[in-house]
Amino acid sequence: MKLRQKVILLAITPLIVALIAIALAVKYQANVLAEQQRASVESAYLASKEAELRHYVALATQSIDHLYDSGRKDEATLNEAKAILAKLNFGDDGYFFVYDLNGNNLMHPRQPELIGRNLWEMRDASGRPTIQLLTARAREGGGFQRYLWEKPSAGKIAPKLGYVVMLERWGWMLGTGIYMDDVDAAISKIDAQISGNIHNTMLWIAGIAIASALIIALSGLALNISEYRVADAKLKALAQRVVRSQEDERARLSRDLHDGISQWLVSIKLQVESGIVKLASYASHPDSARSSFDRAAGQLNDVLGEVRRISHDLRPALLDDLGLAAALDHLAREFSEHSSLPIDFEHVGTTDGLSDVGNTVLFRIAQEALTNIKRHAGASQASVRLVGDNRCVQLIVADNGMGFDVAQIAQHPKRGIGLRNMHERLEAVGGKLLLTSSADGTQVIATLPRA
Incomplete structure (x- = not known):
């Protein structure tokens, strides 16, 4: 059973239980009131009949009082009295x-x-x-x-x-x-009316329960459809961002290959060709050709370094070989060398228990944060701190730059893409990102729970 169905069931079940309890309470109270009403009606009915019987007997005795009070009790007098009483009905x-x-x-x-x-x-x-x-x-x-x-x-x-x-x-x-069968019939009629009223009340309560359950179910269905549409829209937007990120990464690789490696390889090709020509033309002066080959070898070293840098950006081998702390340490030193910005790295605790995806997410966030510092912060110092305990692992990247308006950047459609990427990366693995910025600098705190 899906979570949403469980939530709807948990919403409907207490309602049904409450309505059943109300129905039982109403039925009990109705039965009690019916018994009281029945007893009251029966008592009043019998009282009226008893008064009626007293009245009839009083009329009967009055009809023969002249004979009874005469003091006679001969057969003729008694027969006359019986005849009078026989006619009364x-x-x-x-x-x-x-x-x-x-x-x-x-x-x-x-x-x-x-x-x-x-x-x-x-x-x-x-x-x-x-x-x-x-x-x-x-x-x-x-x-x-x-x-x-x-x-x-x-x-x-x-x-x-x-x-x-x-x-x-x-x-x-x-x-x-x-x-008394007439009395019993009247009481039975009252009982039937009361039973009918109780039955109708139970039907009303059952109808209310069914209607309420349907309303909750339909509301849940509408909410499900609404959230499905929102999730679908978010998924489409995320897919578009993924495609855009892939295109941006391809464009960056294309620039790196064209502007870096491609240019150096062309230069190396020219240096090698120049050396070959010099060897052929100046066979007696190999030093001239040697200098061309030396420059070509030096440029090959630069090409290898550039290839390592691009490879490191795509997937740092240190992350797989030595772990997150060593990869972040290497990243901090590498950024410090290329940007001439002092970057301190500190590792406290352990990062054991994080998945490969979690390690990659934290590494990418550190890369993005250091790139933003290099491009926008105007900082003179930065730090990377990795802290791990029994509950979570925190990555803290801070600088003493000029800072920026976090809310304004977050709402700008063409800016803050890197920040959104960091948020989305962490949310995908159950983490949280806290960003604070002021004139004294910026601090990025990425928190990832242990698996």
Whole structure:
């Protein structure tokens, strides 16, 4: 995996993790709120139904108060009371029922087949004795009781909330109830709405996560394309500079060969030809011919020196044979001889660990720096210092010349080519170049980390 892809992945991963954490937190809080809302709604709904049941039972007892308060409990009076209660109803499944305290059904308008039957031992699907529980609640002074009972309109067993009271003088348990499946349906509808809201929220968070990941990926892609174009432009510019440097080097070699070696070889040729003519013409005076050959030999020595100089500029043999320190020492002495400028060389530490490319880069920087001193500095003294430690190797070339404006030279399109070359050489091998200049002189510091 490329570094850029790793960076994009490291940018997307925390975002996705954060959104997942937010989603889980939102879902948890939504579930908690849903439970609280459900409990609140259920409590309020049941409270309203309980109040409704109390009201119904109160109306039922009021409808037979004239009979109950009369003190009579003969069969005719009781039958009249049961007839009145049987006619009272609310809704499709709202009715009143009457049992005696032994569990005998005395009145049931929706299930007349139960009248006269003893249901004391009857148990619902969960095994609970329904009539016993209702009777116990009535004996306690009345109250609410949950149980299972057949719903007349549906013909199926459904949960029911009953409310019963005791009519002590008649020995009756009077009650009514509402079926809770409607309540459960309303609560389930609320649960479904809440679940839908949570689901929609999760979809929104997932959409945001996907959109954010796409935005980051597209931004990374756009940045990649932009940087690729910049790098491509830099590569093209670098290639052009390389070609230009090659052409400059060829031109320099051409000048050196034409102005130096070529001229000397022509002169040598003429001296040799002159000596041959003198030998033929003045066979008795060999000294005259000898002087021509001596001058030719001297010029051959000069040609050899020039060839060595050109070869040294192309690739110093000392750099390969004796190392960077010896090559820089020789370079400093050679420049001092040719320019009559005193150049001090100092070597501290070791340069072991530098690659061949690193050694060549530092040598070329020293060459460029000394050439600039010779051409532009107007200095009376210069120094080359090579310092090596466990972390890096530093080359310091300094002079006491007139100095120059570093920023102005760096921005000039036709000047500072040598400085740019030094920067680029070092950057190519992971090094750094520091250049300072003032009226007191110029200092070039090239730092190269050890491999």
